[in-house]
Amino acid sequence: MMLHEVASRSCEPSRRVSGLCIFYNPRMATTNQTLAAFFSQMADVLEILEGDRFRINAFRKITRVLEELPEDVAAIGPEVSKLSKIEGIGKSSAERIAEFLITGKMKDHDELLTKIPPTLLELREISGLGPKTIAMFWKEAGITSKAELAEKLKGDQLSNLPGMGEKKLENLRKSLTFSQTAGGRVRIGQAMPMAKWFVNKLRDLKTVKQCEFAGSLRRGKETIGDIDILVAADAKDAAAISEFFIKLDVVSQVLAHGETKSSVRTTDNLQVDLRVIEPSSFGAALMYFTGSKEHNILMRERAIKQHARLNEYGLYKDDAKTLVAAATEEEVYKALGLAWIAPTLREDRGEIALSEKGKLPALLKLSDIKAELHAHTTASDGMWSIRGLAEAAAEHGLEVVAVTDHSRSQFQANGLDEKRMEKHLVEIRKVADEMKKTITILAGTEVDILSDGKLDYPNSLLSQLDVVVASPHAALTQDPEKATTRLLKAIENPCVTILGHPTGRFVNRREGLSPDMKKIIAAAKARGIALEINANSWRLDLRDIHARMAIEAGVKLAINTDAHGPADLNELQYGILTAQRAGATKDDVINCLPKAELLKWLPSTRS
DNA sequence: GCCGTTTTCGGCCCGACTGTTTTCAGTCG
Numbered sequence: 044m045m046l047h048e049v050a051s052r053s054c055e056p057s058r059r060v061s062g063l064c065i066f067y068n069p070r071m072a073t074t075n076q077t078l079a080a081f082f083s084q085m086a087d088v089l090e091i092l093e094g095d096r097f098r099i100n101a102f103r104k105i106t107r108v109l110e111e112l113p114e115d116v117a118a119i120g121p122e123v124s125k126l127s128k129i130e131g132i133g134k135s136s137a138e139r140i141a142e143f144l145i146t147g148k149m150k151d152h153d154e155l156l157t158k159i160p161p162t163l164l165e166l167r168e169i170s171g172l173g174p175k176t177i178a179m180f181w182k183e184a185g186i187t188s189k190a191e192l193a194e195k196l197k198g199d200q201l202s203n204l205p206g207m208g209e210k211k212l213e214n215l216r217k218s219l220t221f222s223q224t225a226g227g228r229v230r231i232g233q234a235m236p237m238a239k240w241f242v243n244k245l246r247d248l249k250t251v252k253q254c255e256f257a258g259s260l261r262r263g264k265e266t267i268g269d270i271d272i273l274v275a276a277d278a279k280d281a282a283a284i285s286e287f288f289i290k291l292d293v294v295s296q297v298l299a300h301g302e303t304k305s306s307v308r309t310t311d312n313l314q315v316d317l318r319v320i321e322p323s324s325f326g327a328a329l330m331y332f333t334g335s336k337e338h339n340i341l342m343r344e345r346a347i348k349q350h351a352r353l354n355e356y357g358l359y360k361d362d363a364k365t366l367v368a369a370a371t372e373e374e375v376y377k378a379l380g381l382a383w384i385a386p387t388l389r390e391d392r393g394e395i396a397l398s399e400k401g402k403l404p405a406l407l408k409l410s411d412i413k414a415e416l417h418a419h420t421t422a423s424d425g426m427w428s429i430r431g432l433a434e435a436a437a438e439h440g441l442e443v444v445a446v447t448d449h450s451r452s453q454f455q456a457n458g459l460d461e462k463r464m465e466k467h468l469v470e471i472r473k474v475a476d477e478m479k480k481t482i483t484i485l486a487g488t489e490v491d492i493l494s495d496g497k498l499d500y501p502n503s504l505l506s507q508l509d510v511v512v513a514s515p516h517a518a519l520t521q522d523p524e525k526a527t528t529r530l531l532k533a534i535e536n537p538c539v540t541i542l543g544h545p546t547g548r549f550v551n552r553r554e555g556l557s558p559d560m561k562k563i564i565a566a567a568k569a570r571g572i573a574l575e576i577n578a579n580s581w582r583l584d585l586r587d588i589h590a591r592m593a594i595e596a597g598v599k600l601a602i603n604t605d606a607h608g609p610a611d612l613n614e615l616q617y618g619i620l621t622a623q624r625a626g627a628t629k630d631d632v633i634n635c636l637p638k639a640e641l642l643k644w645l646p647s648t649r650s
Numbered sequence: 651g652c653c654g655t656t657t658t659c660g661g662c663c664c665g666a667c668t669g670t671t672t673t674c675a676g677t678c679g
Contacts (some may be wrong), residue, residue: 097662101651133652171668173677208670258679271679299678304666306678316679318666331664336679343663348656354664 073523073557074117078140079109081152087164088155090174091181104131107337111390113588114561121145160187168222171214179204193219217296221308228266229313230550231617232580235260237293237313238270244291245272245317250280252322257332261386263620265550265583269314271332273325281319288317324356326371331355337391338384345379345395353379387623392591404626409619411629414443414641415612417489417512417543417575417603422467423448424456426608429474429484437482439612442638445485445510446471450499452491453516461504464488468507483638485509485645489543489605494518494525496532498539505538509645512575512603514543519555526556527563534566540648541601542567544577544584552581560589564596572648573601573633576625578618579611590625600625600632 086102089095108131109116119125121144126137143149159181165188166177180186183204186195196216201207238256245254251274255261258271276284285305289297298314299306306316320328331339331354346353351360357369358378368378376383381398385406388394397403415436419425427435429446436444448467449458459467468486475484487510491499498505498513505511513533521529534542545563548555567574574593577584582605585593590600602618604611622632629635633644 095651098651100662104652131652135651171677175676206670206675211669214668269679299667301667306667332679334679336663340663347663352664356665 074115074144075109075112078116078143079106081143081149082106082109082136084164085152085155087167087174088159091159091163091178093174093178101131101133101136104337105136108132111392111588113592115559116140117144118559118561162188165189166192169215169218170222171218176206189219189223221312228268228551230580231260231263231265231267231583231620232614234267234270234313235616237309237311237315238272240293241270241272241288241291241315245274245284245288248284248287250276250284252276253325255329257329258316258334261333262335262389263387263617263624265580265586265617265621269316272315272317273329273332274317274319275322275325275328276319278321284319285317318355320355322370324369326373327353327357327369327375328355330372330375333386333389335390338389338394341391341395342379349379351379385623387620388626390624404628406623407619407627407629407632407635409616410440411632411635412602412615412619413441413636413638414445414634415439415441415604415606415615416443416445416485416487416510416541416601416634417447417577418444418606419448419489420446422446422463422470423453423458424607429471430478432606433474433478433482433484435606435609435612439615441482443483443485443641445487445512447487447489447510447512450488450490452493452499458491458499459488461500464500464504483642487511489514491516492529492533494521494529496529498533498536502536502538505536506649508538510540511538512541512543513539514575515545515547515556519547519553521556523557523559526558530556530558530563531566534563534570534572537649539570539572540645541573541575541603543575543603544582544605545574545589546584546586548584548586549581550583555584560592564589564593564598567593568596568598570648573599575601575603576618576621578602578604578614578616578621580614580617583617583621585621585625587621587624590622590627594625594627594631600627602632602634 082102083106086099089099108129121141123134123137123141126132126140127134139149139151163177163181166172180192184195184201186192195201196212196219201212238260242254242256245251253275255273256270257273260267260270274284282302285300285302289300289305289307293309294307295310296308298308303319306314308314318328318332343353346358351358351367358367358375359365360367368374373383381395382401382403384394384398384403418432420427420429420432432446433444449456451458451460471484471486478484487508488500489512490505492513492515493499494517530545533539546555574585576590593600600622602622604614606612633641636644
């Protein structure tokens with residue numbers, strides 16, 4: 044219990060320490076995130092101080108591991124032998140983590156941070172400004188913060204420093220301004236339409252033979268740093284294609300422009316990178332630009348072990364001249380003794396070992412989804428009637444749709460009280476009967492999980508419904524322990540079929556609850572209910588790592604759009620990507636069940 | 651600092667672009 048409190052206790056005072064506070068996201072809730080920030084800062088400081096680059100890389104890796112670790116390290120406990128079992132964490136860092144879990148402090152971290160001015164790390168947020176230049180600015184010009192940099196950039200005060208020509212300074216001015224206004228990574232739901240727009244524009248060119256988006260967008264990550272676009276074309280056409288790209292009307296700024304590589308910022312502040320490559324290298328390049336970086340490094344190391352070399356142009360034998368594979372991703376993986384790995388799995392989470400053994404999961408596809416089990420109508424805050432929803436669902440090729448409007452506590456969303464819900468139920472049954480030849484309409488609710496874990500309707504009403512999605516909407520800042528108790532209580536209610544968006548987070552906007560997911564998953568398993576991946580790109584809740592935990596525990600997932608209107612059904616793609624990132628097959632997801640089986644599964648959760 | 655189907659010591663991915671350089675360092679992905 045003490046350990047669980049460590050994160051919040053150690054975060055709290057840090058916010059009061061002047062200067063230091065800026066490095067902490069005030070919403071940072073978990074021990075893992077706090078520790079990840081510590082290791083990241085140690086890496087940053089070491090870079091500026093020109094420390095050992097392999098040590099820096101080790102800290103960077105630990106940062107990533109901690110950020111993605113599904114389990115709270117506080118729950119693992121301060122035992123060095125257990126902590127050092129985590130991939131990437133050796134004995135010395137296990138000791139640092141244990142020290143933090145016990146005392147709420149990390150001596151090495153604190154000491155390193157005293158070696159630079161506390162605000163110096165702000166400068167890392169400015170693109171084009173790296174550790175070498177930051178160190179020089181600090182030592183040669185006394186710059187220790189963004190504000191001081193801005194001041195010195197106003198005049199010509201930095202032009203006497205080595206390497207600081209007028210153009211460089213002008214770029215720094217722009218980057219600094221941008222870093223002060225930009226919001227960082229954007230939601231996948233924002234990036235995807237823009238990426239598709241660029242891809243379509245480029246595909247219209249006759250000289251473009253293939254065009255795909257790559258990067259974290261292709262891997263289906265919930266947030267995207269920039270959009271990577273890859274074009275296959277003959278070398279002679281590359282320059283013209285790059286020229287076309289940087290002159291598209293949504294481009295507001297050209298960040299870099301070469302023959303084969305260009306980079307722009309769009310009017311809505313997205314960075315888009317274009318790479319033009321020979322068609323014969325398209326597969327190797329697509330692999331390279333899809334990443335992840337960690338996956339690529341493992342692949343290149345694998346190539347080296349096989350006396351070969353892998354880069355974006357292909358896989359070469361050790362004389363670096365004999366091309367072994369390059370045209371398609373499948374070829375390159377095969378040449379390295381691997382089965383093709385889906386982009387959504389390329390995160391260095393064991394996918395290469397699975398591929399080697401031929402044990403990669405058969406990931407589910409969008410077309411495997413047969414049912415939408417969470418959608419709203421005008422009865423609460425939706426935009427369409429029961430019939431309108433059902434028709435739209437049928438047009439999307441679905442066989443089953445559940446009408447799940449909000450319960451009474453969601454008064455701002457026009458939630459239904461018991462009386463209205465009972466009338467609504469009659470109406471749903473009526474429309475269901477009228478449309479039974481088109482689609483199966485189920486009667487349900489998205490019932491609020493109140494802050495104490497009670498549900499917003501009595502079981503006498505809930506038991507009349509086919510689908511009960513129980514979701515938290517309010518009290519989303521309660522502490523992890525309360526949140527866990529709350530959700531466990533809801534899961535134990537015998538009427539619940541699906542736990543909806545379990546954390547209530549909004550990507551990039553609010554943290555939501557941080558319940559003990561291990562306990563939630565175990566309880567869902569015991570009850571036989573499903574955990575939702577809410578596909579809306581604002582939510583994506585469960586997130587990928589938790590969905591993976593659920594699958595590993597044998598818990599069924601539900602992938603629902605939580606649709607309030609026609610556009611929302613298209614968000615299903617993001618739920619699919621998240622499920623794929625968790626390694627889900629169609630057997631893991633109740634929305635993929637054939638109708639007859641789904642109609643049997645739903646009541647089975649009540650027994 | 652971490653890791654081990656050639657290693658407990660000796661490795662640790664690779665190339666493009668920019669801006670300032672006369673051959674390269676810094677940054678990025």
